[in-house]
Amino acid sequence: MDGIRTRQALGLSIATALALGLTACGGSGSGGAAADGVVTISVNGMPAATQTVDRKNFEDDVKAFEASHPKIKIDAREGQMDPTTFAAKLAGGQLEDVFYVYFTDPAGLIQRRQAKDISAEIKDFPALADIRPALQDVFRDSGGKIYGVPEGNYSLGLVYNRALFTKAGLDPDKPPTTWEEVRTAAGKITALGDGVTGYADYSKNNQGGWHLTSWIYSMGGDVATQQNGGWKAAFNSDAGRKALQMLHDMRWTDQSMGTRQLLEIPDVQKMMGSDKLGMYMAGPDNIPTIVKQFERKYDDYGLAALPGSATLGGGDGFMFNPKISSEKVRAGLTWLQWKYLNPDREEEITKKSVGGSIPIGLPQPNLWSGASAAKVDAVHKQYANVPVQNFKPFTDRSDSVKVKVEPPNAQQIYTVLDAVMQAVLTEKDADLGQLLSGAEGKVNTILATVK
The missing domain is CATH 3.40.190.10 (Periplasmic binding protein-like II)
Incomplete structure (x- = not known):
């Protein structure tokens, strides 16, 4: 993209x-x-x-x-x-x-x-x-x-606010290594109040599809796979359902993702730079951006490997x-x-x-x-x-988390997956299976053009 x-x-x-x-x-x-x-x-x-x-x-x-x-x-x-x-x-x-x-x-x-x-x-x-x-x-x-x-x-990992971890009773030197631990930590950080959000994610302008791809990778799945000389959508899977369910539960059950959604990179970086966000998915290059743009210190932030078996x-x-x-x-x-x-x-x-x-x-x-x-x-x-x-x-987990590249025709696929991400984060009763199957048909049409 x-x-x-x-x-x-x-x-x-x-x-x-x-x-x-x-x-x-x-x-x-x-x-x-x-x-x-x-x-x-x-x-x-x-x-x-x-x-x-x-x-x-x-x-x-x-x-x-x-x-x-x-x-x-x-x-x-x-x-x-x-x-x-x-x-x-x-x-x-x-x-x-x-x-x-x-x-x-x-x-x-x-x-x-x-x-x-x-x-x-x-x-x-x-x-x-x-x-x-x-x-x-x-x-x-x-x-x-x-x-x-x-x-x-x-590769994408978890950027986190060390001060908020400490305030929430979490060890900033031992950030989450599983998505369940991310969910628990996000809940504790949100409980601090004062407009603080535990975890945030993107869902607009293809950035939601980009991050959902990494979520699916982390759950052990794929977005597209090669089959019989062509490509087919692969995210309508157990890994895809697990990713959407975790996002749904953090957003609606725990309310640890806040009520403001349809976020993009600048929105989330601003939240992190103003001490209003505990964690978000990002690469190491995000930290210098936050430090420079919001006049922060590198000591304020930590970086963990993405939970699960793989990352984008x-x-x-x-x-x-x-x-x-x-x-x-x-x-x-x-x-x-x-x-x-x-x-x-x-x-x-x-x-x-x-x-x-x-x-x-x-x-x-x-x-x-x-x-x-x-x-x-x-x-x-x-x-x-x-x-x-x-x-x-x-760095300690870099060798154990497989790095996977984007699917072919990634931009077009991310447009489709943006809608999935948006629905999960804005519609409490969204049908996760229907979202995946509907997106699967659209993505297979896109992948049919791959040469």
């Missing part, structure tokens, strides 16, 4: 605001090195000229990279992967050699053979083996072949033009590793943020496992300007 991509950009800007941009434009070709042995690769993702700081930082990085890798030249272009023009650019030879994608893009590109298999080349980059397997899997096909690498990620997440990364040579793939991987996937440069990059407004120590993006993770975590701990212990409930 456009809103999701905006939120991804906000979250990922914490890690990439230091450098995103390149230099000139040029043609893309399938060939390898020129007569002088220099390989030129085109990449997109260059910030607009109006993003002066990001662009300068990236241009500085390009100069440093080319100085240390004289046989590789970077040809940069603004923009990202646009699904509406991608096929035409590929057919017309205008697609960049290395192109930026969101996590929702790779599966379709791989299925349509619109991306390069880089399995052979990536073996020559052993440092990339420490990328978290769940994130690398986004760029794999069913046979295990690799078509790209991640650059950033996010996303991120971004890079894939490769299917027509390019192996030499260009290797050059592209060299650039991506140096620029985005280089734990050895983490301290250099992080130092640039010290004393600035960029928070250091948030739990995402979280790309690494093994020795690389230890190296990056040590740097973030050394230079942290936020209370990393407040995010421990999130």
Whole structure:
């Protein structure tokens, strides 16, 4: 969804605001090195000229990279992967050699053979083996072949107000780990009175459908699954009913979600920023937004992993033009590793943020496992300007909560699921089964158009 991509950009800007941009434009070709042995690769993702700081930082990085890798030249272009023009650019030879994608893009590109298999080349980059397997899997096909690498990620958890937890007799260092515990905690926080709401959620402008998807994931279900070469709605299930029942009970039985509904992101962030909300579903990037916009302190907030077995997440990364040579793939991987996937440069990059407004120590993006993770975590701990212990409930469970990406045609599906979310939160006697079955038919019509 456009809103999701905006939120991804906000979250990922914490890690990439230091450098995103390149230099000139040029043609893309399938060939390898020129007569002088220099390989030129085109990449997109260059910030607009109006993003002066990001662009300068990236241009500085390009100069440093080319100085240390004289046989590789970077040809940069603004923009990202646009699904509406991608096929035409590929057919017309205008697609960049290395192109930026969101996590929702790779599966379709791989299925349509619109991306390069880089399995052979990536073996020559052993440092990339420490990328978290769940994130690398986004760029794999069913046979295990690799078509790209991640650059950033996010997942939804529970943002909570530590002061309200304490006032309600709850331990802010031990937030809920199950939805029943969320329900109990929300009731205690609401009981504080003075207009305080225990738990809030979105239900407008596709944001309700987005969050309902994460609710269903957390209950062990899916919103859509592949069947017989196509896609079918999957939320008219036990998981879907459990999600709606929990929302209904918190809203109407406990009254811990308040009477004001049809909320959006700014509404809920304002509630949290004014000490009128105990918890809501969100990613780590929401905390800097609240702190900055409402002049709060990072100490005021905590972050827990989403209860249940899974959560909705996303991120971004890079894939490769299917027509390019192996030499260009290797050059592209060299650039991506140096620029985005280089734990050895983490301290250099992080130092640039010290004393600035960029928070250091948030739990995402979280790309690494093994020795690389230890190296990056040590740097973030050394230079942290936020209370990393407040995010421990999130990081401690990050490996046990599966991160699942959006369904295909997510925006259209979220429009349908918005209505389901709205009905549950505004109609006390809403028929939950009827809501799910009615939405199922509409979503199956949407999924029938997936190619």
